[in-house]
Amino acid sequence: MLAGSQSQRGSGNVQIVGNNNCVNNAIAESYCPPLTHSVIHDLLNIVYEMPSSNDGGYSLARPAQMHDKLRFNKAARYRLIIDNHADDYARVDEVMKGYPDSETIVKKLRDMFLEAAEMDADGNLCVGNGDEQLGAIKTLLFNTIVADSSYDTSSFSREQIEQFCIALVAYGVSKCKILKSPED
Numbered sequence: 001m002l003a004g005s006q007s008q009r010g011s012g013n014v015q016i017v018g019n020n021n022c023v024n025n026a027i028a029e030s031y032c033p034p035l036t037h038s039v040i041h042d043l044l045n046i047v048y049e050m051p052s053s054n055d056g057g058y059s060l061a062r063p064a065q066m067h068d069k070l071r072f073n074k075a076a077r078y079r080l081i082i083d084n085h086a087d088d089y090a091r092v093d094e095v096m097k098g099y100p101d102s103e104t105i106v107k108k109l110r111d112m113f114l115e116a117a118e119m120d121a122d123g124n125l126c127v128g129n130g131d132e133q134l135g136a137i138k139t140l141l142f143n144t145i146v147a148d149s150s151y152d153t154s155s156f157s158r159e160q161i162e163q164f165c166i167a168l169v170a171y172g173v174s175k176c177k178i179l180k181s182p183e184d
Contacts, residue, residue, distance in 0.1 A: 073179040075130025088167035109172035
């Protein structure tokens with residue numbers, strides 16, 4: 001006679017249990033839900049609440065094209081990363097258009113860049129390793145969000161936060177004074 005249950009071994013994906021032939025078809029899969037308007041808005045709120053800069057000036061000059069700016073600042077790796085997250089960047093751009101006081105977030109991004117930027121002996125910005133600078137901004141954004149008291153681990157996955165950070169960095173490169181512009 002057979003024992004109470006039987007199992008079949010194969011590729012490890014399917015297991016037949018001897019009680020009423022239930023099929024256990026559990027396949028471990030990594031899934032990161034896409035960034036939605038509400039997720040982006042909630043994460044922008046966290047960035048918005050970061051301490052502000054005392055600098056009141058904000059240039060209205062049109063920034064250089066993103067790829068030109070990335071190439072000029074030796075950010076070849078981030079050019080590829082940003083291209084890979086173009087859909088996330090487009091969503092962040094769309095949300096920022098309707099976000100109240102989005103200029104404050106742009107100024108905070110600029111502050112983060114200034115902390116990572118390279119300066120010459122006279123204290124002027126100079127072209128440095130753009131990949132390292134953008135990576136530092138992304139890391140600072142990520143760490144700020146996950147350390148914030150309003151961060152809810154059940155609402156945002158770490159992958160979503162990383163996608164958001166990359167998209168917000170891309171937004172900063174595209175729309176404001178993150179990285180040195182080739183025209184400067």
